[in-house]
Amino acid sequence: MHTSRAKGKQCFLVLRQQQFNVQALVFVNDKTVSKQMVKFAANITKESIIDVEGVVQKVAQPVESCTQRDVELHVERVFVVSASAPQLPLQLDDAARPEHDEEDASRPRVNQDTRLDNRIIDLRTTTNQAVYRVVAGVCDLFRATLTGKGFVEIHTPKIISAASEGGANVFTVSYFKNNAYLAQSPQLYKQMAIAADFEKVFTVGAVFRAEDSNTHRHLTEFVGLDLEMAFNYHYHEVLDVIGDMFVCIFKGLRDRYKTEINTIQKQFPSEPFRFLEPSLRLEFPEAVAMLREAGVEIGDEDDLSTPDEKLLGKLVKAKYDTDFFILDKFPLAVRPFYTMPDPNNPKYANSYDMYMRGEEILSGAQRIHDPEFLTERAKAHEIDIEKIKSYIDSFRYGCPPHGGGGIGMERVVMLYLGLNNIRKTSMFPRDPKRLTP
Amino acid sequence: MAVGVEEEVKSLVNFLGLPAYKVTTHGDLKVPQLQTSNGRTLMGLATISKFLAKSSASNGAKLLGTSPEEHAEIAQWLEYRVTVVDRSVEKKDVQAMLKELNSYLLDKVYFLGFHLSLADLVIYHGLHPVMCQLNFYEKQQYQNVSRWFDQVQHYPGVQQHLPKVVFVRNSLYTSFDH
Numbered sequence: 001m002h003t004s005r006a007k008g009k010q011c012f013l014v015l016r017q018q019q020f021n022v023q024a025l026v027f028v029n030d031k032t033v034s035k036q037m038v039k040f041a042a043n044i045t046k047e048s049i050i051d052v053e054g055v056v057q058k059v060a061q062p063v064e065s066c067t068q069r070d071v072e073l074h075v076e077r078v079f080v081v082s083a084s085a086p087q088l089p090l091q092l093d094d095a096a097r098p099e100h101d102e103e104d105a106s107r108p109r110v111n112q113d114t115r116l117d118n119r120i121i122d123l124r125t126t127t128n129q130a131v132y133r134v135v136a137g138v139c140d141l142f143r144a145t146l147t148g149k150g151f152v153e154i155h156t157p158k159i160i161s162a163a164s165e166g167g168a169n170v171f172t173v174s175y176f177k178n179n180a181y182l183a184q185s186p187q188l189y190k191q192m193a194i195a196a197d198f199e200k201v202f203t204v205g206a207v208f209r210a211e212d213s214n215t216h217r218h219l220t221e222f223v224g225l226d227l228e229m230a231f232n233y234h235y236h237e238v239l240d241v242i243g244d245m246f247v248c249i250f251k252g253l254r255d256r257y258k259t260e261i262n263t264i265q266k267q268f269p270s271e272p273f274r275f276l277e278p279s280l281r282l283e284f285p286e287a288v289a290m291l292r293e294a295g296v297e298i299g300d301e302d303d304l305s306t307p308d309e310k311l312l313g314k315l316v317k318a319k320y321d322t323d324f325f326i327l328d329k330f331p332l333a334v335r336p337f338y339t340m341p342d343p344n345n346p347k348y349a350n351s352y353d354m355y356m357r358g359e360e361i362l363s364g365a366q367r368i369h370d371p372e373f374l375t376e377r378a379k380a381h382e383i384d385i386e387k388i389k390s391y392i393d394s395f396r397y398g399c400p401p402h403g404g405g406g407i408g409m410e411r412v413v414m415l416y417l418g419l420n421n422i423r424k425t426s427m428f429p430r431d432p433k434r435l436t437p
Numbered sequence: 438m439a440v441g442v443e444e445e446v447k448s449l450v451n452f453l454g455l456p457a458y459k460v461t462t463h464g465d466l467k468v469p470q471l472q473t474s475n476g477r478t479l480m481g482l483a484t485i486s487k488f489l490a491k492s493s494a495s496n497g498a499k500l501l502g503t504s505p506e507e508h509a510e511i512a513q514w515l516e517y518r519v520t521v522v523d524r525s526v527e528k529k530d531v532q533a534m535l536k537e538l539n540s541y542l543l544d545k546v547y548f549l550g551f552h553l554s555l556a557d558l559v560i561y562h563g564l565h566p567v568m569c570q571l572n573f574y575e576k577q578q579y580q581n582v583s584r585w586f587d588q589v590q591h592y593p594g595v596q597q598h599l600p601k602v603v604f605v606r607n608s609l610y611t612s613f614d615h
Contacts, residue, residue, distance in 0.1 A: 270613050294573070295603030311573065318607035418613065 001050050002092065006042030013041060014066065015052065015073070018129040019263050021066045024052060024073035032076040041075070047084040047092070047121070053077040067126070089118040096125040098267045112423060119428060119437050127267040130260035134253065135413050135425055137260075139204060141252040142225050142409075145245045151200040151227065156189035158182055158206060162387060169211045171220075182208035185406060188391055190228035191367060195399040202227040207408075212432050216421045217359065217411060221430040225412075228404030235340070235350045235366035238403040242364065243279035243326055246354070250275045250324070253416060261417070270418025273323050273356075280316070280325040284348065287327055290315050301331035301347060313358020323415075328352045330365075337381040338374060340366040340403075350403070356415035364405020371395045442469045445562045446485055448597045452558070453493035453500075482559070483515035490555050500555045507549055514548055514556035522563035531567055535579045538564075542581040546588065553592055561589045568602045574610050 002016040009028040014021050026033060026041040044050060054075040062069040095110045115122040122128060143153065159173065159180050171182040186203050193201045207224035227245075231237040250273065253261070291298055291308060294315060298308065316325050332341050332349040342348040351365035368374045371392050378385055378392075385392070413425040423429040428437055446460045446469055459472040463480065470478055471485045479485050490497035502508050525531045538560075542548075548556040568576075568586055576583045587604045590596050 271611055293603075294605055314573070314609035315605070318605070318609055 001044055001046060001048050003046060004042055004044055006038065009035060009038060011038045011041045013052075013075070015050075016124075016126070019126045019133075019259065020068060021126070022068040022071065022073060023063045023066050024054065024075050026075045026078065037078070041078055044078075044080055045084045045086045046088060047124070048080055049082040049084075051079045051081055088121060090114055090121055092121065092125055095122055096127055096267055098269070112421065116423065116429065116434065117437075123427065125267075126263055130263035131413070131417070131419075131425060132427060133260045134257050134264070134417065135409065137253055137257050138249060138409055138413055138416075139223075139225070141249045142202070142245070143204070145248040146200075146202045146227060149200070149241060149245075151202050151229070152198055154189075154193050154198070154201045154203050156183070156186040156203050156205060158208070160188075169209050171208050171210045184209055185224065186226050187406075188394075190226055190404060191399075191402065192394050194228055194230055194402045195394050195397070199400075200227075200229040204409075207406075214432055217414070219410065219422055219426060219429055219431055222411075222422075222426065223409040224406050225409050226404065226406035228402060230400035230402045235401070235403045238364075238366070238405075239281070239326065239328065239352060240278075242354070242362070242405055243281070246324060247275065247277050247279060249412075250416070251277075264417055268417065268419055268424075271323075273416050273418070274317075274321055275324040276320065276322045280320050280322050282316070282325060282327055283329045284327060284331065285329075287312055290319075301333050303331070303334040309355065309360060310358040313355055317358075323357050324355070326352055326354050335365060337377045337383055338367050340368050340401075352405070354405075354407075356412065357418065359411070359415055361411055361415065362405045362407045364403065366401065366403035369395055369399045369401050441562075442467060442482060444598060445469075445482075446471065446489075448562070448599075449486060449489055449558060451597060452594045453489055453496045455489060455493050458489075482519055483512070486515060486555055486559055487512075499552065500558070502549060502554055507554070510549055511554055511556045515559055518559045518563045522560065522567075525567075535567070535575075535582055539579045539581045542585045545585075547585070553589070557585075557589050558595065561586065561595065562599075565599055565602070569600070573605055574614065576604055577608060577610050 002014040002021055004014075005012045011026040013024040013026065015024050026038050028035050028038055052073065052075055054073045054077070056071050057074050059070060059072050063072060090110045091108075094108045095115060097107060097109055099109065110122070123132070147153070159175065160183050161180060170184055172179050173182060174180075185207055186205060190201060190203065203224075203226050205224060205226075206221055208221050209218075210220060211218060227242070229238055229241060254273075285300070287304070288298055288300060291312060294311060296308060296311065298304075304312065313323075317323060328351075329342060329348045330351040330353065332339065332347060332351075335349045335351045339349045339351045342350055349365060352362075353360050353364075354362040368377060374392050374395065375385060378388060410422050410425040410429075413419075414422050417425075419425065423431070443460050443462060447457070450456075450458060461470050462468065463470050468480055469482055469485055470480050471488070472478055473488070479488055487501070490500045502511050521534055525534045545551075547553050548560065564582075564586065568583075571579075583604050586602065590599075590601060
């Protein structure tokens with residue numbers, strides 16, 4: 001029960017179920033409703049779970065304040081299934097109020113920490129009910145699209161013996177008498193699955209990054225949607241698959257989650273997400289040229305800083321009218337040691353990033369599948385070969401050329417919906433300052 | 438203030454096609470001083486600018502305006518440069534100034550209407566360091582100032598030694614961006 005309001009012989013209830021709500025009336029009448037029943041209804045505490053029997057009636061005037069505007073319920077029997085404590089830590093109406101509503105500017109809003117401390121109540125808002133259905137939708141579309149293209153879902157271990165992507169940002173756990181680490185990405189295992197002749201694999205699982213970053217877009221634990229595939233002639237086969245997968249996800253959200261997106265827009269309005277089909281693909285030198293034209297000083301082989309990425313997103317949007325694009329052929333110097341260099345131009349790599357609304361959501365590449373070459377590149381990056389021996393050994397018994405990439409599920413939803421904080425798309429977020437609930 | 442005021446005066450001299458003058462700065466506030474050909478010293482940016490414009494028979498006359506109202510308006514903007522533009526150091530002062538200029542320039546191509554005048558040159562030099570620091574979002578916010586500034590910096594002979602400020606012609610930011 002969302003709210004109840006009594007006036008003498010009448011009680012108005014608003015009943016809420018996930019994204020929707022409806023008005024219900026408990027009016028005294030001879031046959032079914034007594035004055036005591038009206039009093040009982042008026043005293044039910046907010047958020048209690050109730051069972052209601054009644055007659056659905058058409059209304060003369062639409063009910064403006066409810067999602068179901070053309071009907072109301074005339075209650076004949078009401079039972080309390082599970083009563084709520086009377087003092088709620090936050091009011092749902094406050095939690096669902098839009099941030100920048102001019103009319104309601106003086107009414108309270110609930111700040112993020114309060115919401116996260118009382119997540120069970122906060123998740124009940126119609127907006128949050130919609131958001132997490134969209135999150136589920138992204139996972140569903142990711143799986144369905146890739147399975148449709150012949151990918152196999154695999155599950156990779158999260159407790160590993162050595163830090164996979166550079167030692168600084170990894171959580172250590174005690175593992176019986178030794179130490180073990182929480183995986184920063186499924187990279188190694190995806191590649192091992194390819195070496196194990198699975199050809200096209202994807203995995204959906206937790207990713208742990210011990211980065212002390214307190215920003216709007218970083219979590220210490222998030223869900224990674226990762227894929228890896230062997231290709232026959234050119235790594236662009238991989239890029240085409242990833243680009244097409246994103247188009248399918250965006251179309252699926254746009255077409256099948258309209259109700260949810262509309263609900264979310266009421267509290268968090270934003271520009272609708274625009275994308276091209278096929279996805280826009282630019283090469284790194286083109287991006288550098290666009291930035292230089294806008295007065296940014298950047299070297300040919302420099303990595304893009306976050307402000308550069310944001311500005312590039314705006315310039316691409318203005319020029320091509322798309323919020324999503326792929327940037328191919330990154331400079332080799334700024335990519336990890338296992339990235340395959342461009343055979344035609346040693347300064348660049350067969351490596352790509354993808355952006356939504358000017359923020360990076362995927363980093364990927366063709367991987368080196370030859371153990372000797374991999375050893376050479378690792379040495380060039382001054383990496384201790386002993387530490388990555390088992391990784392290099394994965395490629396000793398025949399491995400097809402392959403490439404892939406990984407995306408953060410929460411970040412993709414956040415950017416698709418135009419939300420300003422990743423904690424809005426993570427049900428129970430983890431960051432350097434938050435370990436509960 | 439007035440880090441490049443000597444350069445500015447020299448730039449104005451070049452623009453007007455005048456022979457070089459001796460320009461120095463005086464005191465802590467770096468007030469510019471110019472020595473004229475008959476040995477007198479003139480002080481102050483507004484004074485020097487008007488003197489130079491008057492000294493250049495053909496180019497200068499247009500810059501000074503053709504009616505008493507135009508003369509007065511130009512004097513007003515020269516005063517604005519010294520009292521407001523040069524003294525706006527704090528972020529909030531700069532923003533207030535840009536807001537004021539932005540609404541003033543809504544319906545004018547140049548400060549006096551349709552023709553370049555001394556007011557444009559002097560405000561251009563005064564605003565140049567400010568415009569260099571603005572990001573693209575701010576440039577879009579103060580759209581009229583950006584449009585006027587781009588117009589003036591492209592006018593033949595104006596920019597000279599100063600770096601060009603880049604403007605993007607498209608709207609990059611929507612009402613949803615902070």
